[in-house]
Amino acid sequence: MSNSLYIVWKEGNNTGIPIIDEQHRGIISTINSLHYFIQNGDSEKILQPTLVTLKQYTLIHFKTEEAIIAKAGYPDLEEHCALHQGLAEKTDHVYQEAITNKDHKLVLSFLRDWWLNHIVRIDSKYVPFVIK
Numbered sequence: 009m010s011n012s013l014y015i016v017w018k019e020g021n022n023t024g025i026p027i028i029d030e031q032h033r034g035i036i037s038t039i040n041s042l043h044y045f046i047q048n049g050d051s052e053k054i055l056q057p058t059l060v061t062l063k064q065y066t067l068i069h070f071k072t073e074e075a076i077i078a079k080a081g082y083p084d085l086e087e088h089c090a091l092h093q094g095l096a097e098k099t100d101h102v103y104q105e106a107i108t109n110k111d112h113k114l115v116l117s118f119l120r121d122w123w124l125n126h127i128v129r130i131d132s133k134y135v136p137f138v139i140k
């Protein structure tokens with residue numbers, strides 16, 4: 009059993025927008041909890057609600073972020089929303105695949121790669137429009 013974190017939050021991941029950073033950390037925190045349960049060999053009984061929490065919190069976050077960047081007049085709003093929509097659709101597919109193949113690590117690596125890439129490369133683009 010390991011208590012180490014799957015993803016360690018770095019200062020460089022912060023956008024400087026307090027509510028966005030708070031929610032990003034919340035998402036990473038939930039992914040870390042998912043990893044912890046998987047490492048411990050916990051059953052579907054605990055994995056399932058953690059995944060549901062992550063999905064619901066992701067929706068809350070996307071709603072928050074989309075409203076903030078719309079209000080800021082971000083020119084690539086539509087493209088950004090499409091990426092969010094893409095994650096929602098792809099996540100269901102990856103979850104199903106992981107359950108069928110009994111490979112939960114697949115979900116973890118997918119979530120880690122998507123979120124870190126999104127936060128660092130994609131979300132950073134709207135920051136100058138929100139923080140003026």
Ligand SMILES: [Fe+2]
Nearest residue numbers: 073088126131
């Ligand atoms: Fe985003």
